Amino acid sequence: TTHYLFIVVVAVNSTLLTINAGDYIFYTDWMWTSLVVFSISQSTMLAVGAIYYMLFTGVPGTATYYATIMTIYTWVAKGAWFALGYPYDFIVVPVWIPSAMLLDLSYWATRRNKHAAIIIGGTLVGLSFPLFNMVNLLLVRDPLEVAFKYPRPTLPAYMTPIEPQVGKFYNSPVALGSGAGAVLTVPIAALGAKLNT
Numbered sequence: 649t650t651h652y653l654f655i656v657v658v659a660v661n662s663t664l665l666t667i668n669a670g671d672y673i674f675y676t677d678w679m680w681t682s683l684v685v686f687s688i689s690q691s692t693m694l695a696v697g698a699i700y701y702m703l704f705t706g707v708p709g710t711a712t713y714y715a716t717i718m719t720i721y722t723w724v725a726k727g728a729w730f731a732l733g734y735p736y737d738f739i740v741v742p743v744w745i746p747s748a749m750l751l752d753l754s755y756w757a758t759r760r761n762k763h764a765a766i767i768i769g770g771t772l773v774g775l776s777f778p779l780f781n782m783v784n785l786l787l788v789r790d791p792l793e794v795a796f797k798y799p800r801p802t803l804p805a806y807m808t809p810i811e812p813q814v815g816k817f818y819n820s821p822v823a824l825g826s827g828a829g830a831v832l833t834v835p836i837a838a839l840g841a842k843l844n845t
Contacts, residue, residue: 663717669693672718673725674740677795679785687778690742694718694777695770698748702765708756711769715748734798737789743780747773 666672669689671682698711719741726739751769758764788794 663697663714663721666690666693666697666718667721672742673722674742674781674785675800676738676740676788676791677798677800679740679788679791683778683782683785686742687781690744691747691774691777694744694747695751695773698751698773699762699766699769702752702755703762706760708752708760711748711751711755712745715744718742718744735794738794738798740785740788743784744777746780747777750776 669692671686672690674682674686694715698714701714702708702710722739722741726741729739730736750772751765754769754772755761755765758768
């Protein structure tokens with residue numbers, strides 16, 4: 649019983665890890681803007697979480713199971729937004745399962761070699777994940793119409809405008825010290841090298 653309970657704990661924690669690695673849902677109003685950020689963060693966390701979970705159980709297929717858990721979480725989130733009155737296409741459910749299947753396949757084909765699973769499987773996830781999601785996003789009805797009709801109240805961190813801090817930065821002792829340090833590093837290093845010879 650403890651063994652199976654621990655497997656559940658690993659699955660839940662890995663899922664939370666993936667969710668917290670960035671926007672884990674494609675919102676239609678800025679889906680193409682978030683594609684790069686999403687692909688980098690989620691393909692990495694899918695590979696890390698799924699390999700961790702798969703190597704813990706030692707059974708090919710657990711990566712796909714892990715991706716299925718993530719997919720269910722996302723469909724629940726999609727249903728929640730839909731219940732709030734947003735259109736069905738407002739959230740695009742990401743495609744984790746095919747990439748996880750490739751990960752399982754590499755683990756099985758290499759006779760459960762964990763290093764091969766990490767290197768080959770991780771590479772397959774990184775290459776296939778953005779591709780599957782790009783095809784998925786191309787099927788959305790009309791992102792611009794949805795974006796104008798149903799704006800979201802908040803922006804993700806990577807789209808929030810950053811106010812220029814030029815004046816504050818120039819007046820900062822920390823900035824002054826770091827700038828002076830950067831300028832003085834080269835002649836000090838050259839002097840040190842000359843003294844050592």
